[in-house]
Amino acid sequence: SMEGLKKNRGGGSFGTHFSYNSCADAVRSGRMVVVRAEGINPEIRKTEDKVVDSVIVTELAKPLTAYCRCWRSATFPLCDGSHVKHNKATGDNVGPLLLKKQ
Amino acid sequence: SMEGLKKNRGGGSFGTHFSYNSCADAVRSGRMVVVRAEGINPEIRKTEDKVVDSVIVTELAKPLTAYCRCWRSATFPLCDGSHVKHNKATGDNVGPLLLKKQ
Numbered sequence: 243s244m245e246g247l248k249k250n251r252g253g254g255s256f257g258t259h260f261s262y263n264s265c266a267d268a269v270r271s272g273r274m275v276v277v278r279a280e281g282i283n284p285e286i287r288k289t290e291d292k293v294v295d296s297v298i299v300t301e302l303a304k305p306l307t308a309y310c311r312c313w314r315s316a317t318f319p320l321c322d323g324s325h326v327k328h329n330k331a332t333g334d335n336v337g338p339l340l341l342k343k344q
Numbered sequence: 345s346m347e348g349l350k351k352n353r354g355g356g357s358f359g360t361h362f363s364y365n366s367c368a369d370a371v372r373s374g375r376m377v378v379v380r381a382e383g384i385n386p387e388i389r390k391t392e393d394k395v396v397d398s399v400i401v402t403e404l405a406k407p408l409t410a411y412c413r414c415w416r417s418a419t420f421p422l423c424d425g426s427h428v429k430h431n432k433a434t435g436d437n438v439g440p441l442l443l444k445k446q
C-alpha cells in the first residue's frame with residue numbers, strides 16, 4: 243500500500259508475494275501504478291508559469307463574446323466550442339464564460 | 345497492448361504469459377490498468393450538463409474582477425486564488441481571466 247511505501251522509502255513490499263529494492267523497481271515491474279493529481283491544461287502556453295489573460299471590457303467588439311474555461315480551445319483565451327468534444331470524451335460538464343455588453 | 349485489446353474485444357492476451365476472457369478480468373487481475381481521459385471539473389454544479397456563466401460587463405462593480413478558469417474556486421465563477429494550490433499540486437500553469445473596466 244502507499245502507506246507502507248511512505249514508511250519505507252528505501253524499498254517496498256506489496257502484499258505477501260513481492261518485494262522491491264526501490265519504488266521505481268516496483269513501478270517498472272508493473273506491480274505498482276503511481277496515480278498523480280492531474281493538471282487541466284495539457285498544451286496552452288506551457289512556457290508560462292501561470293496563464294492569466296485580461297479583457298478591457300470597454301473594448302469588446304461584439305454584444306456577446308465567449309471565453310474558454312476548458313483549456314482545449316484552438317483560439318484560447320476565446321472559446322471555439324472545443325468544450326463540447328471535451329465533455330463528450332470525459333463526461334465532464336465545463337463551458338465558457340460569456341461576456342455580454344448588455 | 346491496447347492495440348491488441350482493440351482488435352480482440354472478446355478477451356485479451358498480454359505479453360506471452362497471461363490471457364483473459366474479458367477486459368474486465370484483465371483489469372481485475374491487476375495486469376492491466378485502464379487510463380481514461382480526465383474531466384477538469386471535479387465538483388462544480390455537477391447537476392448541470394454544461395456550466396456556462398454570463399457577465400454583463402456594464403454591471404461590473406470593481407475596476408478589476410478575476411474569473412476562475414481552474415474549476416477549483418470556492419467562489420466560482422469568481423477566482424479565489426485556488427489556482428495557486430492546484431498548480432503547485434499538479435505542475436499545472438492555469439490562471440484566471442481578468443476583467444478590467446479600463
Ligand code: FES
Binds near residue numbers: 311312322337
Ligand atoms: S472551447 Fe473551452 S470553454 Fe469553449
Ligand code: FES
Binds near residue numbers: 411413416440
Ligand atoms: S481560483 Fe480558479 S483561476 Fe483562480
